[in-house]
Amino acid sequence: MTLRIAINGYGRIGRCLLRALHESPLRREISVVAINEPADLESMAYLTRFDSTHGRFSGAVAIRGERLCIDEEEIEVFHERRPEGVDWRRLDLDLLVEASGRYAHRHELEAFLAAGCPRLLLSQPGHSAADVDRTVVQGMNQDSLVGRERLVSAASCTTNAIVPVLAILDREFGIEHALMTTLHSVMNDQPLIDGYHHDDLRRTRSAMQSMIPVATGLARGVARLLPALEDRVAAKAIRVPVSNVSAIDLVTTLSRRASAIEINARLRGEAEAGYPGLLACTDEPHASIDFNHSLQSAIVDTGLTQMSGERLANLFIWFDNEWGFANRMLELAAFWGRRLPGR
Ligand SMILES: NC(=O)c1ccc[n+]([C@@H]2O[C@H](COP(=O)([O-])OP(=O)(O)OC[C@H]3O[C@@H](n4cnc5c(N)ncnc54)[C@H](OP(=O)(O)O)[C@@H]3O)[C@@H](O)[C@H]2O)c1
Structure with a gap:
């Protein structure tokens, strides 16, 4: 049906x-x-x-x-x-x-x-x-849907991108603290040139002329999915003058010593085994436009993974904020639909 x-x-x-x-x-x-x-x-x-x-x-x-x-x-x-x-x-x-x-x-x-x-x-x-009734990130907690819910949130594109990566890092290495900076493409809540467009003063500024810091609820969004990380993650977001594709620069202190090679290996293994179609890794020298129309929630740029010392890790994660998220919503709609009473 x-x-x-x-x-x-x-x-x-x-x-x-x-x-x-x-x-x-x-x-x-x-x-x-x-x-x-x-x-x-x-x-x-x-x-x-x-x-x-x-x-x-x-x-x-x-x-x-x-x-x-x-x-x-x-x-x-x-x-x-x-x-x-x-x-x-x-x-x-x-x-x-x-x-x-x-x-x-x-x-x-x-x-x-x-x-x-x-x-x-x-x-x-x-x-x-x-x-x-439920906030769902595909690959993380869709099995918690029982079919009786009436209000379900698919979270945000940034939450879908970062939560699987944080979950893997926390399980494999332990996360003590994490800082995330989203570089997000422009959106329709910004004016093309300066205008009285928004009560957030920075969002009155021309979308195409500046990098514009904006408020983000990403840290709260992460804590909803990964409660163990509550109060240990912080986030900021910067709108950048590209029409689509965003990225997250993640800095995290790990509980145990690790190397960039080891982190990349774990992420590659998990992407294939645990998050097929949702998480990917690339070691090619990309620019953001290469991910336009990509299906995944997150693509880790393994060439940019680096360490400062043995426990401070820095990762870079691309995602198509429009296309990836729209596909997640469809998958979630279908998944929820299969759990509805009488189906
Ligand atoms: N764009 C992304 O990358 C992205 C990714 C993930 C999630 N989201 C989320 O998805 C939502 C929509 O974002 P968007 O980028 O698609 O925004 P958008 O391009 O501005 O689209 C929203 C549309 O809804 C219309 N609308 C406004 N009020 C309405 C109402 N009361 N009933 C029905 N339609 C109404 C708007 O018309 P008017 O312009 O005439 O008001 C506009 O055409 C936001 O919550 C955003 O955070 C966006």
Whole structure:
């Protein structure tokens, strides 16, 4: 039985979800039946066909009445900004993928449930851990889903990238403390040139002209998945003027002595054995654009692993913040779907 999903917010992640599904074997398992997005249908169809980052869409895109047609599949489209603006009940959904990024508190998310959505999968962390029923990072804790949850968060792209690496390092070497600096590509919450765009003053500055430090909840996100590391990890984030692909520079003190060769060997072994399709290692001399459209949650650049002394380690981890994360959300939707009662 196909999993019937709808997408709320058809921006970067919303469109990547639809495009990634089109390229994935999961298209036999998941069907997008509705999209809610404030923009007009013509613009939505246009930005489905053409994407400056991920290229032309390989399927046929058309508009029929108030529907977006992808090949022969018709998707109902709504343009509401309020959860109760859409009659979700009528759509007979299995789940709504919330990708507008506008709802992180339980009472806001429950407005979708009250309006007829059976369950929500969020493209961001809940404001607090208690704002959702479960926060899931693929490869780490998806087995904790029992099928009765109604609000599940797929965490963030950065959490998906760093948690498997930290889990391996902690198990193999012990992590005493860790500092993470995310170098994140620009996002739609930044202006192209300086403008009154955001109440965070740094985010009023031109996205394409500066490296811009921004607040990040990554340390909290890590602690939700790896509670043993709570109060031992800290993070900062810098938006950098590239349109896609991000990286994390990780500095960590290890409990035992290690070498870069040993760390890389453990990560390579684990990537293949424990996290197939999610974690990879590369020893080629890459630049960020090489990872555009890559599927993994994280790719460790083993050539950049280094030690200062015998216990202070520094690692560099690439990830496609859009494509990798969109694929994780689809996999999580499918996984959750298989656990729903009656399936
Ligand atoms: N981009 C990434 O790399 C990335 C990766 C992982 C997770 N995420 C998370 O995913 C979420 C979306 O990010 P994004 O980059 O896709 O943002 P985006 O490109 O700005 O897309 C969000 C879309 O949702 C629409 N929207 C706003 N309010 C809405 C509402 N009330 N109901 C329905 N749609 C609404 C927006 O329209 P308007 O612009 O007209 O308001 C916009 O088209 C955020 O929480 C973000 O943190 C993003």
